[in-house]
Amino acid sequence: QVQLVESGGGLVQAGGSLRLSCAASGRTFSNYYMGWFRQAPGKEREFVATITWSGGTPYYADSVKGRFTISRDNAKNTVFLQMNSLKPEDTAVYYCAVRNRGLGPVSVGYDYWGQGTQVTVSS
Secondary structure (H helix, E strand, O other), X not given: OEEEEEXXXXXXXXXXXXXXXXXXXXXXXXXXXXXXXXXXXXXXXXXXXEEEOOOOOEEEOOOOOOOEEEEEEHHHOEEEEEEOOOOHHHOEEEEEEEEOOOOOOOOOOOOEEOXXXXXXXXX
């Protein structure tokens, strides 16, 4: 029983920045990864970034490396996604997600999901 609430989405011009936040509540004591996925219109949901809750080790999709930065505040059970140099192809609904296992590829196996926040990047 984990609840995730995203915030920070909006409209931005290409080259601009946004910072997404995700606050977790409930039974978060077994969390190993907390990260971000996105789904663009007509496309499948894809992995964006994640971070190990204990050590803070980040992982990124190749498409966002060098532009996005994931971070977390363990005391507040919150994860952030700083998005810089945004491109129109970054337009999507962004979802926060939690995984409660540590083994396996970091892009799969997430157990809890937020409601999503819309990010729109205009040309």
